[in-house]
Amino acid sequence: MIRFTLNGRKRAFAGPPFKRLIDVLREDMGLTGTKEGCGEGECGACTVLVDGRPAASCLIPICQMAGRRIETVESLGRPDKLNPLQKSFAKHGGAQCGFCTPGVLMSASRLKRMGAAKPEAVRAAMSGHLCRCTGYQPIIDSIAGVAKRKKV
Numbered sequence: 001m002i003r004f005t006l007n008g009r010k011r012a013f014a015g016p017p018f019k020r021l022i023d024v025l026r027e028d029m030g031l032t033g034t035k036e037g038c039g040e041g042e043c044g045a046c047t048v049l050v051d052g053r054p055a056a057s058c059l060i061p062i063c064q065m066a067g068r069r070i071e072t073v074e075s076l077g078r079p080d081k082l083n084p085l086q087k088s089f090a091k092h093g094g095a096q097c098g099f100c101t102p103g104v105l106m107s108a109s110r111l112k113r114m115g116a117a118k119p120e121a122v123r124a125a126m127s128g129h130l131c132r133c134t135g136y137q138p139i140i141d142s143i144a145g146v147a148k149r150k151k152v
Helices: 021-028 084-092 101-109 119-125 137-147
Strands: 002-006 009-013 047-050 053-056 069-071
Touching: 047 101, 084 101, 084 137, 101 137, 119 137
Parallel strands: 002 069
Antiparallel strands: 002 009, 047 053, 047 069
């Protein structure tokens, strides 16, 4: 039995220890917000936070999550109650097709003290994410829109 904290709740997994984290999240925990893009840890679509740090869930076996804290996009808000970062993505067009958005949101959500972050700093922090729809500027504008107001 592999025990961990998922979105603030104690959880356990009793399946194959080398099943990928993304598959456990989607198939066993019913959390389908995390998306698989490349399956090689290169695109950022499957990014979740593990102990507060971005991680490619397509590369991590669940056995490595014992005792860890995992946060997925579902921890940010609900469709009827979006958090400020999600609202900013809607306002600035940062989510186009939406496929990369969960991973981008998770990386952006950890930028605790951005203050009046410069776009260059946001770009550097988001460099591990690939997006084919937005050309990146709406993503940067979405994150910077929240950073100017308060913590992300």
